[in-house]
Amino acid sequence: MSATARQRGFYRSVWRWHFYAGLLVMPLLLMLALTGAVYLFHDEIEDAVHAPLRFAPQRRADLPLSQLIDAARAAYPGTVTRIDLPSDPRRTAQVFVTPAQGEPLRVFVDPGSARVHGAFVYTRTLVGFADTMHGSLMLGRFGDALVELAACWALLLVATGAYLWWPRERGWRDALWPRWRARGRAFWRSLHASVGAWTAALIVFLVLTGLPWAGVWGELLRAGLQPLGWGYPAEHRHHAAPAPRVGAAVVDAPWTLRDAPLPASHAQHRGHHGGARDVGIDAVARTLAANGLRGDYRLSLPRGADGVYTAVVYPDRPQGQRTVHVDRYSGAVVGDTGFADYGLGAQAVELGVQLHMGRYFGRANQLLMLLPCIGIVVLSASGAWMWWRRRPRGRLGAPPAPAPARLRTVAWIALACGIAFPLLGASLLLVYALDRLLIARVPRWAAFVH
Template sequence: MTSTIPPSAPSPVLVAPQRSVPGSSWRYRVVWRWHFYAGLLTAPVLLVMAITGAIYLFKTPFENWRYADVRALPAPVASALPLSGQIQAALAARPGAKLDSVIPAQAPDRTTRVILAGGDPSNPWAPGISVYVHPGTGEVLGQIDDSATFMRVVRTIHGELMAGVAGDRVVETAACWSLILVATGVYLWWRGPARRRLPRSAWRPLRRGRLRRIHAVTGIVAGVVLVFLVLSGLPWSGFWGDNLSKFQASVGSTMPDSATFARESVPAKDLTANPDAAVPWAAEQLPVPASGHEGHGGGTAAGGWPYPGSITAERALAAATPEAGGCAPPGCELSVLPPAGPKGVYTVVATDAEDPALGRTVLVDQYSGKVLVDYGWEEYGVLAKAVEQGIALHEGRRYGTVNMLVMLGACLAMITLVVSGAWMWWKRRPRGRLAAPARSTDRRTAYGVLAVMAVLGVLFPLAGITMVAVLLLDWLVIRRIPRLNALVG
């Protein structure tokens, strides 16, 4: 007689105990939990940064098209007026305004841009007015409110979410956390099931499994570029970037000895609030000497620049131009910053559109016309050179169109990662819960992951501070309130 086993009965087959697979390990769950919450908290900021960054890549061609009526001339100018005369024409158009900087015409068919200072010099995105002057006749062709231009608004959103210092700190924190997202994401892909399943069907109708594979593929393919994008953007941040700038100035570059300067010196970053005419990042901490050659400049000027005995702007530009070496119009843009006071100096900034190595910062005594400081690539340290090259690549201008397209692709990849990650969470979440991965009950595993996170927190202090805040919130609040604990998971 053959016995039969009812369908409802358990199978008599003995199954050997199975080892836990990597995807279900506690370490995997701890990393997944950090990845989940980091993405959930930073996704809105990263999405805004990616969209605005993609738009800002096209700043130069967009503004050349948008403001062609005031930047371009119908015919080349055979003989230009002295630069000081063009500046006075711009100041006459707005009585009482203070000169911030001037960008001379870079070609015979271009206008001179005279930038008038905004009302808050302490704000790096302070509003200002650009007055465009015909270099041949001195006629004012137009005035643009720099604070209201489309690209200035995009840049302000990208850098500080239009929220000042607080917004800058939020952006910096999100950028630092994005590095943690990439690191934890790579681990999840490497130890999880997604690495073993990347079929051609990954891009078919977007069920949750395929969304996960799209998310993983995008992160792995674009991960290196995304990390570079974040690291090259951090030098602009207010906390991490400012401290990095001070560090490179103290140990990484050859700085002039400020002890040899007359009177007190100030950092070069304080010379202008307008980013279009500012000194290079590597020169932000450059000590600026004071003018006073042969006893000039001791008095106080009435009515401001030009000060009694000061040389003209065109003479200062002529003195500085030879020091700029290979950086000269039209491939290079020159900016002239007037002396900040009777003891100040003329600052001439040469910025090459593609090659940072051709840029220079030249400081000229406003009374004698003597070049006091000539600071450029040869004086930069290794860190400063790396940052300057990174900034040029970040802005998509180092290698022309190819560079721009790669950075655009990175921005689109970030958008894809944020959208696909949020979509996966939305599809899998149960009603009334966040659906976060479970906490680890293995303390050794949790402590090991926390040790790695602590190293990242030390390298990026704002991320470290928020890590501690999250852990304290989880330990002191969430775990002690049952309803909140059930919601978070």
């Protein structure tokens, strides 16, 4: 076989993988792009839609936190799990209430007067819906795995798309700009290729900075960073017995500390007769203020008899992150971790997360991350349109299968890439098996595909 024939066979193989990747994950990628675009501007959207809840008259001083919690609980009875304090004196505090029946509420309270402005169920808001769909499709761990799978296949789409796009016979100008005067499929193909060329690097960045939050790959990454000393600080490993994890008690804990052991409130500080006397949230607030936290933090209340108060400072720039644990019986600080205490790998992940969410350098960061979201929408629409127009009636219209030797070569390359992303590797093997053993050998399937 000549070199030209081998090259054409490899090109057809890559084209076939690109087709399958797009067909399988295009709906999920489109959903991730749209929900991600919404969440990029979550503050702006919520300020516009829920302004009466989120804003309060500017105040000179704040009331004790216990008064805010009492006011929220009086208006919406239930168990308070957390309170978020604003840095802006014109904003309300958020009290998280879990009622005896129904979904958890976020109650908005004026820190200066304790007036309750109202409440909502977060997942029923536009931003909350986008947030939950973007992370898990509202399907829990199964949905999280599907999102991770789609993100990994997006990397395969970019890699195969870059190979197909690379200008071999045409010039760079035609490769980088749409052919505006073209008509039909020629125009859509040039638009698809040029948009992909301009947004590919940003799409890869979004995928790689989002994967640390995925269930499988994120857990493996955290587990891999710890032995190298690149994850959460070593002083968190002082527990002789297995301890609850920070992420299990603090919903919005920093990525670095989600698997770190949670400190415990010490039993020797309980009452003499076995009763536990909590120092109270106001004493905890004073302790936090004495340690430099005077507002703009999320304070999670203790869970269980050995639970601790946990304050998380989570600013737009991760260098200001700080997590402080306070013993509920003594009021003493039993844990204090900042960005400087993270390992190098964890610092890189936290920086990537803030860039991913469009928070690190303000509006410019939001607009920059919006570009790949728009790119994914255009790529999905143009790819779907080209497939629909070229497919034979009643058939899938996949690119023709290459010779088995070429298919095996592509499969080995894909398998090597999948080693770094376990879900991608497993799904690639499944698709390869279906393509090689089912579609290629069953005439009915082969006729439908081609």
